[in-house]
Amino acid sequence: MARAHLAVIGGGQLARMMQQPAIALGLRIRLLAEGPDVSAAQVVADSVVGDHTVLADLEAVAEGVSVVTFDHEHVPPEHLRALAAAGHAPRPGPHALLFAQDKGEMRERLTELGVPCPRWAFVTSAEDVAAFGFPAVVKTTRGGYDGKGVWVVREPSDAEDALAAGVPLIAEELVDFRRELSAQVARRPGGEVARYPVVESRQANGVCAEVVAPAPDLDPALAEQAAALAERVATELDVVGMLAVELFETADGRVLVNELAMRPHNTGHWSIDGAVTSQFENHLRAVMDLPLGSARPLAAWSVMVNVLGGSVTDLEAQLPVALAAVPHAKVHLYGKAVKPGRKVGHVTVVGDDLDAVLADARRAAALLTDG
Template sequence: MTGARADLAVIGGGQLARMMQQAAIGLGVRIRLLAEGPDVSAAQVIPDHRVGDHTSLDDLRAIAADVPVVTFDHEHVPPEHLRTLEAEGHACRPGPHALLFAQDKGAMRTRLSELGVPCPRHGRVSSLADLEAFGFPAVVKTTRGGYDGKGVWFLESAADAEEALATGRDLLAEELVDFRRELAALVARRPSGDMVVWPVVESRQADGICKEVLAPAPDLAPRLADEAAEIARTIATSLDVTGVLAVELFETTDGRLLVNELAMRPHNTGHWTIDGALTSQFENHLRAVLDLPLGPADALTRWSVMVNILGGSVDDLESQLAVVLDAVPDIRVHLYGKAVKAGRKVGHVTAVGDDLTDTLTRARWAADLLEKGTKDD
């Protein structure tokens, strides 16, 4: 850690913090980073970093020293530590009172139901009897810690419940929603309450991991687009979120919206905004947490398609980059500086254009070349 003046402390050294740094450079914002290791994704590009543990109050105090505002690459910092930082004069954005609802799915479901936000039928469960009373089929999730399909079980009957119950974790059961597709609405909110909302997008999953994002969501009824944006505004305001809030939604087969998950930070479904919107989610997150005026969230082009690069047969992404840029010269490539591991998010590509089919084809082609070295037919 250099000890230089910093405007913002970021906890967590993943790709989200790395992309915050891209936005920070243009704004002249100096970030100080608490990283999990010396060469994690964000530590590679943020000189002012310290290796430490986000669960250690001493490490959090050290990284926040003389820094007025703290924000996050993930939602896993213990809330009691954040309350201590706040008491010592640091603005944590979002604050522990808001982050609770991204950290604990049970608390989130309870609060959203109180607000009248549409959610799947749900209930806390701790035994086979609880699950049988809830009914099958069901989706069972750990209330804390799950992501990218981890900590989630799809149960058709009581015979499938053993693994989930054996974890000893707090569990939440939800109905298995009959949905047409998954959507996401992203909003950025300042402490004053000023907000901007990006176009609602469609997200496509593979093995529980977001694989593709189409912006805006194709053929989305205007009433549903308006409803999704209003749900995001309501949640951001009611939970007092500062920064970017991502609301993941189901569009059901009978034309309703149900909230699936919340994230109180920049989100995978908003990566397209770097190349496809007037103001990226990362820039507006920084503006919001530093209480600066927000930038417009309008799309720059008719379509943007983001495809995640998952670890595959290509080991040397940097060498493969020349192949990709030669084959798809108008693609935008974002590599995260991570070692390639099967199924791991190691980067993403974004294509923009006026024709959805062409834009989707170009984005998939580039991602295939970075994952497999060849284009899928």
């Protein structure tokens, strides 16, 4: 088999969706997968089964490869430093990825930079949480995602489960926000940046349910502020690849940083069908230090709706039904077994009428969820 150009750590749907632009760019991916039939391993021929927490497995997949990138942010920093010392280039690097891995480190660094964030503090006891004030959001500093590791605390007893977890925690103010936004940029090692339109992210049970690009009725000045903030964070933290800055748009017209993701992100899936260059292609271009592609939208509106596991258990059998009902919908299935609430795919519809685009995307996704 021909030598790979880059290694991708993690075999989820993000790595799977890197494969198609990699083919177009003539890039060969070697994958470190959690199992032989995980989402990305189904489409990447050069796959190695291993554990991202085991340095020997990382070294094996990186052998002969200059660039290493990621489907997730969970590789231990000391392993990333070891790969770098051995002549590989983790992108983003361990110095940047730390701020996506650890919310405490992220909050400290963004506060130092003067980036607008919710009020926050480290907490280790019920007394700390009470001193911070109610209501609050208590989060694990590491490992939480899609609503996991997050507790809304309105009185001391609400913090018991969080404190019993025995892991480092931070408390943040419960922000009075109008909606959630996401600002994405791609950044090359030399500093070239491509900005995507700021989008609205709509949540259900702590999980991203749908994304509208661009965010409807967003004040142009606030959109520029959010995009410039994402570019500044990428530059200050020396991010290479895609960066998603998840934001709260507050009721009084500000933006506050909620989370960072240093990889392709759910809020950018619309770009596969709705932008000149998808987030996956620009991630590959960035980490391989190739000129970035245009992030310009192809239509007035793009709507992405996640397909979350529901009563439809045979997605392949149901696919013709969804495509017949909404033939202009773009359906992306991840090759995953259906489990309740699990992200098993997404649907994107683009067009000039937001109401029609939103209705069609929701209809196609619903047919793949509950028939």
